Amino acid sequence: MESAAARPRPVLAAGTVLPADAGRAALVARVHDPEGGGPCVAAVRGERVVDLTAVAPTVSDLLERDDAAEVVREADGGRAWRLDDLLGAPPGQGDVPHLLAPVDLQVIKAAGVTFARSLLERVIEERTGGDPAQATRVRERVVRLVGGRLDGIRPGSPEAAKVKELLLAEGLWSQYLEVGIGPDPEVFTKAPVLSAVGTGADIGVLRASVWNNPEPEAVLVVDSRGRVRGATLGNDVNLRDVEGRSALLLSRAKDNNASCAIGPFVRLLDDGFGIDAVRGLDIDLRVEGPDGYVLRGSSSLREISRDVLDLVSATYGAHHQYPDGFALFTGTLFAPTEDRRAPGEGFTHEYGDTVHISSPRLGALVNTVVPSEEAPPWTSGVGALMRSLARRGLL
Numbered sequence: 001m002e003s004a005a006a007r008p009r010p011v012l013a014a015g016t017v018l019p020a021d022a023g024r025a026a027l028v029a030r031v032h033d034p035e036g037g038g039p040c041v042a043a044v045r046g047e048r049v050v051d052l053t054a055v056a057p058t059v060s061d062l063l064e065r066d067d068a069a070e071v072v073r074e075a076d077g078g079r080a081w082r083l084d085d086l087l088g089a090p091p092g093q094g095d096v097p098h099l100l101a102p103v104d105l106q107v108i109k110a111a112g113v114t115f116a117r118s119l120l121e122r123v124i125e126e127r128t129g130g131d132p133a134q135a136t137r138v139r140e141r142v143v144r145l146v147g148g149r150l151d152g153i154r155p156g157s158p159e160a161a162k163v164k165e166l167l168l169a170e171g172l173w174s175q176y177l178e179v180g181i182g183p184d185p186e187v188f189t190k191a192p193v194l195s196a197v198g199t200g201a202d203i204g205v206l207r208a209s210v211w212n213n214p215e216p217e218a219v220l221v222v223d224s225r226g227r228v229r230g231a232t233l234g235n236d237v238n239l240r241d242v243e244g245r246s247a248l249l250l251s252r253a254k255d256n257n258a259s260c261a262i263g264p265f266v267r268l269l270d271d272g273f274g275i276d277a278v279r280g281l282d283i284d285l286r287v288e289g290p291d292g293y294v295l296r297g298s299s300s301l302r303e304i305s306r307d308v309l310d311l312v313s314a315t316y317g318a319h320h321q322y323p324d325g326f327a328l329f330t331g332t333l334f335a336p337t338e339d340r341r342a343p344g345e346g347f348t349h350e351y352g353d354t355v356h357i358s359s360p361r362l363g364a365l366v367n368t369v370v371p372s373e374e375a376p377p378w379t380s381g382v383g384a385l386m387r388s389l390a391r392r393g394l395l
Contacts, residue, residue, distance in 0.1 A: 233365040
């Protein structure tokens with residue numbers, strides 16, 4: 001990857017990030033407001049963003065309310081900002097108002113290997129030991145021997161158990177197949193509380209990584225009682241070379257500075273946007289390189305192998321609680337395989353790539369790829385948020 005020093009910046013505007021039916025949506029944002037003294041919970045009302053922090057000091061608090069959608073639509077607010085002004089703020093500049101990731105105290109969790117196509121790519125990473133030069137050869141063999149056996153398989157079913165027995169006998173079983181078609185999904189902690197970046201921000205890839213890609217996903221936002229209260233978009237950045245060397249390097253591959261993007265807004269569930277609408281979400285990806293390179297892809301939650309509520313149940317229940325709720329990445333169908341740098345090596349990011357993740361019902365999450373080591377450092381955690389709210393008399 002080349003230096004990111006002169007990377008171009010996407011130009012964002014309200015019309016490019018709002019859902020197509022924004023006028024009917026209950027949209028929650030978070031705003032960094034240096035004049036007001038810290039992060040603000042806000043409602044998106046047209047092209048105005050209205051401060052609701054006096055009503056609900058955190059997004060977590062807001063989503064505990066049964067009337068959250070009504071509050072977002074109707075509650076009197078404090079100060080307001082133009083959405084275009086927030087979107088036009090330079091990333092990482094703390095002295096101007098700008099959008100943040102729209103979750104705060106929620107634990108950031110992620111479900112992996114929830115689509116058959118991406119499942120095979122995880123197996124390929126494992127079989128190559130994270131070496132992209134071997135990807136094409138290994139992909140052909142894995143798809144030939146494994147791919148068709150996964151068609152229509154319901155995870156955890158007797159049919160899935162039979163497939164496992166056959167693949168074990170042939171020496172083709174994998175830890176990724178276990179979580180892909182076995183009884184228990186992979187659910188891991190993606191990033192620390194408050195570490196996610198929002199739309200317009202830089203997103204980080206470790207300098208040491210030479211094989212990586214975006215992972216466009218729907219993200220469920222769940223309250224402390226395990227109720228899905230809303231949905232948004234996320235980029236669960238994946239370092240394929242790192243995780244391919246060993247699944248025990250998952251944290252190294254997934255949890256780095258600016259390696260988790262969520263946004264642009266949380267769309268609350270209501271009469272016009274229920275859990276079935278989430279199940280039917282289509283997600284589009286566009287990567288634009290500084291050299292004119294363009295990659296496009298799409299995925300649909302209709303093709304997910306485990307229902308989204310099953311993923312929530314695997315995360316929350318008698319076995320584990322989340323007093324402040326959680327945000328749950330639901331996995332991705334997208335696994336780019338087209339060559340970018342050299343024949344047979346598949347796709348990997350270049351610094352300066354602009355990643356657009358969009359869905360008509362959720363809007364657009366847009367970020368620019370930089371080295372994690374050069375992304376704005378994460379400096380505002382739970383303690384800083386609590387002190388800020390206390391100073392403002394909101395606790």
